[in-house]
Amino acid sequence: xxxxxxxxxxxxxxxxxxxxxxxxxxxxxxxxxxLSPAARAEYDRALQDEFCGCGSxxxxxxxxxxxxxxRHSRRLAQIAAIEAGRGVTAAEIGVELARYDQGFRDAxxxxxxxxxxxxxxxxxxLVEFSDFECPHCAVLRPILEKFAADNxxxxxxxxxxxxLTQHPNSMPAAQATLLARDKGKMxxxxxxxxxxxxxxxxxVIQEILVQAGISTADWRKALADKTYKEQAxxxxxxxxxxxxxxxxTVFVNGRKLDLIPSAEILAITVDDExxxxxxxxxxTTATR
Numbered sequence: 001x002x003x004x005x006x007x008x009x010x011x012x013x014x015x016x017x018x019x020x021x022x023x024x025x026x027x028x029x030x031x032x033x034x035l036s037p038a039a040r041a042e043y044d045r046a047l048q049d050e051f052c053g054c055g056s057x058x059x060x061x062x063x064x065x066x067x068x069x070x071r072h073s074r075r076l077a078q079i080a081a082i083e084a085g086r087g088v089t090a091a092e093i094g095v096e097l098a099r100y101d102q103g104f105r106d107a108x109x110x111x112x113x114x115x116x117x118x119x120x121x122x123x124x125x126l127v128e129f130s131d132f133e134c135p136h137c138a139v140l141r142p143i144l145e146k147f148a149a150d151n152x153x154x155x156x157x158x159x160x161x162x163x164l165t166q167h168p169n170s171m172p173a174a175q176a177t178l179l180a181r182d183k184g185k186m187x188x189x190x191x192x193x194x195x196x197x198x199x200x201x202x203x204v205i206q207e208i209l210v211q212a213g214i215s216t217a218d219w220r221k222a223l224a225d226k227t228y229k230e231q232a233x234x235x236x237x238x239x240x241x242x243x244x245x246x247x248x249t250v251f252v253n254g255r256k257l258d259l260i261p262s263a264e265i266l267a268i269t270v271d272d273e274x275x276x277x278x279x280x281x282x283x284t285t286a287t288r
Contacts, residue, residue, distance in 0.1 A: 122155040183212075
């Protein structure tokens with residue numbers, strides 16, 4: 001099992017991390033100013049080749065120009081610009097946009113998430129499946145958490161354990177986090193484990209728990225009775241059943257997000273999701 005479905009993640013990690021420090025877009029403006037001539041050509045070709053997101057018999061580019069009420073098309077164009085800027089070709093952008101658009105229409109996944117593993121009360125639930133020794137998960141963690149904090153009125157962020165079998169400390173780390181959940185310390189332990197990812201070991205996990213106010217006796221008991229290991233495995237199984245084959249994987253109201261979840265992409269897809277709910281799947285009557 002690979003770490004991440006977002007390819008090429010390593011090349012995009014710096015982009016995503018820097019995006020986390022900037023405010024996500026709060027408008028439907030399409031910024032192509034930073035695109036190189038080659039990237040701009042791929043972007044223009046993608047808008048010419050793809051169809052209007054609201055069902056009109058026009059290209060995506062024509063829809064952006066002629067139908068300002070189709071906010072979904074503008075967001076598709078925003079995604080196209082972001083992807084072109086990453087070096088993605090027009091043909092690949094077309095595949096990504098088609099997959100993204102179809103995701104709204106496909107059957108949604110439903111997860112039984114313990115509320116203590118969630119933050120926020122927004123109408124859009126982001127469920128992240130992650131592994132504590134996955135480097136890409138460590139990159140995504142601050143992006144997701146900052147986005148959720150900045151958009152608390154819109155977003156509810158939930159964490160689900162997905163320990164990868166090739167990582168020796170991932171399962172104990174997941175168990176420790178679930179124990180901390182029951183002690184009211186989940187997010188503090190979750191974040192501390194990621195912050196210590198490069199030195200993670202059984203001793204470090206125990207040290208993090210003790211620093212959070214959880215006794216060594218409680219930790220040893222949790223390891224011995226296997227309850228938290230079973231819970232972590234149940235969460236991983238729920239991810240596998242929903243199509244998770246890599247970490248990190250994010251679902252937006254049960255819709256799998258296959259794009260690299262930078263702050264920009266998260267803002268676009270959350271606003272798209274809210275419009276999808278408002279229009280009951282028509283895209284055409286969203287409040288302007």
